Amino acid sequence: MxxxxxxxxxxxxxxxxxxxxxxxxxxxxxxxxxxxxxxxxxxxxxxxxxxxxxxxxxxxxxxxxxxxxxxxxxxxxxxxxxxxxxxxxxxxxxxxxxxxxxxxxxxxxxxxxxxxxxxxxxxxxxxxxxxxxxxxxxxxxxxxxxxxxxxxxxxxxxxxxxxxxxxxxxxxxxxxxxxxxxMANKKLNNTAAPDFVYENHKGGKTSLESMKGKYVYIDVWATWCGPCRAEIPFLKELEKNYHGKNIEFVSVSVDVEKDYEKWKTFVTEKALGGTQLYADKNWNSDFIKAFGINSIPRFILIDPKGVVIDADAARPSNPKLKTQLDGLVK
Incomplete structure (x- = not known):
């Protein structure tokens, strides 16, 4: 602190x-x-x-x-x-x-x-x-x-x-x-997560609805954000540890339009894993606004039914996250 x-x-x-x-x-x-x-x-x-x-x-x-x-x-x-x-x-x-x-x-x-x-x-x-x-x-x-x-x-x-x-x-x-x-984030817990349909780095579009049946851990980030980049090695380690289990790791970029190509290049060069998505209207995307996100990184954990478990989840670098996921993911 x-x-x-x-x-x-x-x-x-x-x-x-x-x-x-x-x-x-x-x-x-x-x-x-x-x-x-x-x-x-x-x-x-x-x-x-x-x-x-x-x-x-x-x-x-x-x-x-x-x-x-x-x-x-x-x-x-x-x-x-x-x-x-x-x-x-x-x-x-x-x-x-x-x-x-x-x-x-x-x-x-x-x-x-x-x-x-x-x-x-x-x-x-x-x-x-x-x-x-x-x-x-x-x-x-x-x-x-x-x-x-x-x-x-x-x-x-x-x-x-x-x-x-x-x-x-x-x-x-x-x-x-x-x-x-x-306190505002806590009010979002145990509510249905709003859907999104975002561009997937691998091609096409991906919705949150399509991931129902799995836990979804969402990382809201941007290429210019130092603290966001600092979490990448820890996020990669989590993806490795939970590979094949009932959880999807999703990164949603809020890079503005002028940095779109920078986002595409960054994901490729850094070999980022999980599901890499690009928010349609960056900070003004409906999903981003629904969670009141005005600073990043921000992490959100959603259950297999699409219900928010934690609207302000622990960072990948925080040991509390692994403890929480171990109690949920099989």
Whole structure:
């Protein structure tokens, strides 16, 4: 959930002080992932620091006040930086979050962020999002009070406190929107799935109706979607494990018309298995709209009678899916 929690930080407009004032950062990393570390502001690279002959990353550089992300390979930490800081970091990349320590000017704010990250990682977000509305809202309010309470007791930089509270509210708002969508999806469970008739990559058209008598696991995706592509190896493994059993794996592309040929080529070059279909009106396809799909990947599980088992099924990479399918598919 760490990646999700960071989303608001990546796009939230930071409180900034413009100018060319500098700060210094020094980082010691045991078991480092590479010889270069990066500071990013959202998607923009702010700084690259190469390791010196003592194994230390150190740099003095111009900075504007705000939130940044420090990357060592794929591991990262949120940092609050501002002119005048002289920040020292140490960590073991094998236990990145658990070993992250700060000293020097700016240590207090960044220690707070590191501790908050560990707290968030311990939260059971799946259980939180599965709560009915009253309990969910109560849990959200408890988290807000706990996080702001810790902040108030810490007596940190005023601008940092404002930025943190804004980010917290953005994250909680995102959770509420996600919860609302999950609750809407649950209402579709145990209802008849609407039919579709889509172009099949192998030729002709294929309908959902034609697959009655089998369980159907539907992957709604697009060629441009990174998280969708990341699920492909896991989906292929599922197809292999359940080959010959009473289940059909169906991938429905919502690529727009200009990417139609890209879809055809991608399916061929990546040797995608299962049933590969192209939605007739991409996002405006009746089937896509019926399930309220506005983000991908999205997975749907339907029973042999055409009834929705799970309108927001687990991803192929989630072990919960195999457990569920083992209990259904013979």
């Amino acid at each position: 760490k990646k999700w929690i960071s989303t608001a930080l990546l796009f939230l407009v930071s409180i900034t002080v413009f100018g060319q004032e500098t700060m210094t950062i020094q980082v010691e990393i045991a078991n480092r992932n590479g010889d270069v570390v990066y500071l990013k502001e959202g998607r923009k690279n702010v700084l690259e620091i190469k390791v010196d002959d003592k194994g230390i990353f150190k740099s003095t550089f111009p900075i504007k006040e705000g939130m940044y992300q420090f990357f060592d390979g794929n591991e990262y930490a949120q940092l609050f930086l501002k002119p005048g800081y002289d920040l020292k970091m140490s960590l073991d990349a094998k236990k990145f979050d658990e070993t992250l320590k700060f000293s020097g000017k700016g240590a207090n704010e960044n220690t707070f962020l590191a501790e908050q990250s560990l707290i968030d990682q311990k939260m059971d977000f799946d259980s939180l999002l599965a709560m009915e509305e009253t309990n969910f809202n109560k849990a959200i309010e408890e988290k807000r009070n706990a996080d702001t309470g810790r902040l108030d007791k810490a007596a940190l930089d005023t601008n940092f406190a404002t930025l943190f509270k804004n980010t917290l509210e953005a994250n909680l708002s995102g959770l509420k929107q996600y919860h609302t969508q999950i």
